[in-house]
Structures are given as C-alpha cells and as structure tokens.
Amino acid sequence: MTARVIIVGAPRSGSGKTTITLGLLRAFRRRGLVVRAAKAGPDYIDPAFHAAATGTASVNLDSWAMPPEYLGALLRQAAEGADLLVIEAAMGLFDGVGDVAGRRGAAADIAARFGIKVALVLDVTGQGQTVGAVACGFVHYDPAVGIAGVIANRVASTRHRNLAEQSVSGIGLPLLGALMRDGAPNLPERHLGLVQAREHANLEVLLESLADAIERDLDLDAILDAATPLAVTPPLAPVAALPPPGQRIALAWDEAFSFVYPHMLREWRDAGTEIARFSPLADEAPAHDCDICWLPGGYPELHAGRLASASHFLSGLRSFAQHRPVHGECGGFMVLGQSIEDAAGTAHEMAGLMDHRTSFARRKLNLGYREATLLIDCPLGPQGTVLRGHEFHYATITPGEDAPLAMLADGLGQPLGAAGGQRKLVTGTFFHAIARQTG
Known part of the structure; x- marks a missing residue:
C-alpha cells in the first residue's frame, strides 16, 4: 500500500x-x-x-x-x-x-x-x-x-x-x-x-x-x-455492507433520485449484479426484465409536479410492483405513497402503492443515526437482520394501514418504535441503510 x-x-x-x-x-x-x-x-x-x-x-x-x-x-x-x-x-x-x-x-x-x-x-x-x-x-x-x-x-x-x-x-x-x-x-x-x-x-x-x-x-x-x-491489514474474508437484492436492479437515477451510497453500488457490481438506471423525471419506467426496482432518496419534493405528471413512469412502476419487489428509501418511500404535499401546500398524486402521505407544508426535521431490525423478509435482508444507517428529512407523514417494515432505535439505542411500511411486494422507509451488523 x-x-x-x-x-x-x-x-x-x-x-x-x-x-x-x-x-x-x-x-x-x-x-x-x-x-x-x-x-x-x-x-x-x-x-x-x-x-x-x-x-x-x-x-x-x-x-x-x-x-x-x-x-x-x-x-x-x-x-x-x-x-x-x-x-x-x-x-x-x-x-x-x-x-x-x-x-x-x-x-x-x-x-x-x-x-x-x-x-x-x-x-x-x-x-x-x-x-x-x-x-x-x-x-x-x-x-x-x-x-x-x-x-x-x-x-x-x-x-x-x-x-x-x-x-x-x-x-x-x-x-x-x-x-x-x-x-x-x-x-x-x-x-x-x-x-x-x-x-x-x-x-x-x-x-x-x-x-x-x-x-x-x-x-x-x-x-x-x-x-x-496507510497500512491497513486486509480482512480474513470479504465483508459486504448490504448483499444485492437481485441479479438485475432497476435503479431510479436523476435529479430527484440520487442518494445511493457508492460502497453499495460498487459491491453490487462486484457481485455480478447489473444496475439498470432509469429516470422518472424523463418519464421512464423500470425495465420489466429486472428482478427488483429500487427508488433511492433525493429531492422528489422539488419535482413533485413533474413526477405526478410522469404517467409512463407511474403506470410502469405500478405494473412492475404486481410481480416484482419495489423498495423505496426516504424520497423513494415518499413517491411510493399516495401523495406529496409541497411547501406551497399543493398535494401531488404519487404511485399509490403504499398508504401513507407526506407533506413539506408542515416541515419537521428528522435527523440522526438509526438502527433497524427487520420485521419481515425484504430487499434489505431477511427478517431479524440488524442494519445501521441514518434518517435525514424534513417531511411529516400521515401513516396508513400498511404493515411496518422494521423496529427502529436511535444512535444511543433508545427505541423509536415501528417504522416504514410493507404492502404485498412493495416496501419502503425513511431509513437509509449503510451497513448490516455482523457478529
């Protein structure tokens, strides 16, 4: 080195x-x-x-x-x-x-x-x-x-x-x-x-x-x-932050969806996974030959009107979710819900694949480390997997009737309760995963 x-x-x-x-x-x-x-x-x-x-x-x-x-x-x-x-x-x-x-x-x-x-x-x-x-x-x-x-x-x-x-x-x-x-x-x-x-x-x-x-x-x-x-002893065996959730992943990628950690993308590619990027803002839908669709965080609230009018993207996403998993993190989670209310108070209809609604007209800072224990098998891992990551957004949420995805604790280990949601093949959460915990 x-x-x-x-x-x-x-x-x-x-x-x-x-x-x-x-x-x-x-x-x-x-x-x-x-x-x-x-x-x-x-x-x-x-x-x-x-x-x-x-x-x-x-x-x-x-x-x-x-x-x-x-x-x-x-x-x-x-x-x-x-x-x-x-x-x-x-x-x-x-x-x-x-x-x-x-x-x-x-x-x-x-x-x-x-x-x-x-x-x-x-x-x-x-x-x-x-x-x-x-x-x-x-x-x-x-x-x-x-x-x-x-x-x-x-x-x-x-x-x-x-x-x-x-x-x-x-x-x-x-x-x-x-x-x-x-x-x-x-x-x-x-x-x-x-x-x-x-x-x-x-x-x-x-x-x-x-x-x-x-x-x-x-x-x-x-x-x-x-x-x-720098002198760092290599580990005895490879360690992965988050195993790839599929062999071919449809990844939303544009000005509204860009918050993906580089270490995850690199590991997924190194594992032989193909990343098929598409742009919801360009009204592109996830390719149906993919195993899973991943909607990352970003700034969908700044583009809510364009996303609401992206009919090909929304219909394609709904069609994809009938047969294959869809997961959304933070901004992606918002888009999977019923609507996003922008800062001016205008509500924009989203995919409707989950039951919650989010609003930026009533802003509230949510910030900090999070430890998540998965309640179900999902793209983040099997039930019981413990992940560490963070939450950072200003949205308020009106929850629906979807089943929770994970139990959360803050960075000090204090319980925060159930979070995220799951409906059929669709899952989402405000929690951004960084790495699973081992040992």
Whole structure:
C-alpha cells in the first residue's frame, strides 16, 4: 500500500471543510497525483462533489454504522492504487453519538484507529492569537488523534495571517496555509446540505477556481508531507455492507433520485449484479426484465409536479410492483405513497402503492443515526437482520394501514418504535441503510 492519507477536520460544520477539501483534491490532481476522496459519516452530496473533483467515485467511512472489520476493508479499498486519499470529516472532528470507543461515528474515530493525521481547518473570523488556543485544545483533547497542522480559513489580511501563524507555531504546530476571506467561491446550499453536484452547470469552472485559491494560499508540499502512509491489514474474508437484492436492479437515477451510497453500488457490481438506471423525471419506467426496482432518496419534493405528471413512469412502476419487489428509501418511500404535499401546500398524486402521505407544508426535521431490525423478509435482508444507517428529512407523514417494515432505535439505542411500511411486494422507509451488523 503506497497511498498517503489525511483527514480534513474542523471544530464544527460551516468551517470550510468542503471548500478546502475540493480545492485540495483538484489541486493535487493537477500535479499529476492519483487522488481519491472519502467522507466520514453519512452524506450523499459531498461525495458527488469529491467524484467530480477527482474523476473517481468517493466513499463514505462511518465508524458507528460500519462494523470495524468492514470499515478497515473499505478504507483499504478506497486507497488502492492512489497516491493520496483525502478524507473529509463531518460536523466537528470529535462529534458523534454514544460512548463506545471507536464507534461513535466521529472522524476522530477513524484518525485514532488507523493512525491518520488531521489537517485542522479553523475559521479565524474575529480571532487573532485565540487561534492558537483553539488548536491547542485539539492537540491535547485526545492523544490518539494527531493534528498535522492548521489551515486558517476566512483570513482577512496578511497581518491577520501572521497573527494566526504566530499563535499556532507557539504550540508547535505548522500553519499549512491561510485561505483569504474572499479567496474562494461559495458553494450554494439548500435544506439537506449543498446543492447537488449534478445541478451545477459550471461545476468544472468552480472546481478550477477552488484549486486556484488553494494553490495560491496553501502549502501543498507541507500538506502532502503531513499525510500518513496507510497500512491497513486486509480482512480474513470479504465483508459486504448490504448483499444485492437481485441479479438485475432497476435503479431510479436523476435529479430527484440520487442518494445511493457508492460502497453499495460498487459491491453490487462486484457481485455480478447489473444496475439498470432509469429516470422518472424523463418519464421512464423500470425495465420489466429486472428482478427488483429500487427508488433511492433525493429531492422528489422539488419535482413533485413533474413526477405526478410522469404517467409512463407511474403506470410502469405500478405494473412492475404486481410481480416484482419495489423498495423505496426516504424520497423513494415518499413517491411510493399516495401523495406529496409541497411547501406551497399543493398535494401531488404519487404511485399509490403504499398508504401513507407526506407533506413539506408542515416541515419537521428528522435527523440522526438509526438502527433497524427487520420485521419481515425484504430487499434489505431477511427478517431479524440488524442494519445501521441514518434518517435525514424534513417531511411529516400521515401513516396508513400498511404493515411496518422494521423496529427502529436511535444512535444511543433508545427505541423509536415501528417504522416504514410493507404492502404485498412493495416496501419502503425513511431509513437509509449503510451497513448490516455482523457478529
């Protein structure tokens, strides 16, 4: 294994991790390095930007949802053939759930378990010498988590940069760079995070601009030197996150349906499964020679009117469900129901294959890790299978009479009750599966 790896972490969300990660990925790629990327924790949107910046699929690494042996195997696979692997942390570096050491879902778990150093991104707005005090706290909070240096973000001036450098050098850390306040373009956001990569008409221009800023303001040689050579022992036997639910899978894939974890798609393909993508927004139906139809999450609420008028898609989906399984996750689950009410209060008729209705006119944030125990045999696995994943949506639901799919608990193990639904060959849930639990 020749790859070097580094984690880009920060004290909190909004510090600039994604901006700096994307700029680093493209800047190192410009140098001719084989660059790979990963995201610590549950996230669909950032990995799509990583893929655009590197030209290769990114991957999620989640210490809470993924069993340790699987996490190591996935990390090793992500770094295979690369010169550099950059892992973007989620939220704050130490943020996670519970008190099980190494399985809290924090990027710090990955840093400690695999000996990977962290480039600490600090938003220095309104700070001078205090930057060193903040960095000092990160250095000493957990001795198992090594801090390689500081990247100062949103720096106002050369004097401001010098103050930051003096303060961090005073505690023995190098300043790996200082991104000026107006030095990089902003990434637009919406209610589940960044606007999706596929929606940026000028994404290449954006990535090149980010790389320009990173090359100007950061010390790429120092960052590369700080990256840790990766040494991960391969598992004794292959471990799968979620076995393929069929030999040929009809996968909805467009601006409304795109939240599928790359590690699952790769494993399904490696197992010999054929993925047949179709676009509901283009009024395409699932191919009837497929074994199963999978409707992933995404933003169907933003396209509810188009989906309601996609008669070929809806009739084809209903026909498919008469003879073959259909499963929906989050946004896909919404579309399987009776209707979606948009933010303006207009109800749009959906597939009607399940009994529930969802609404965005009465928004409520549902966010957190989830552990699901399946109550029935379904595309996620046989009855009794335990899966870990997450839930992240703003929809409210009016439940119907469908049988429940799973019993849920939160990240701390507190019971949340029955969730999801099943009617004949159709199943769905707001729960996004990341990995089954083994042992």
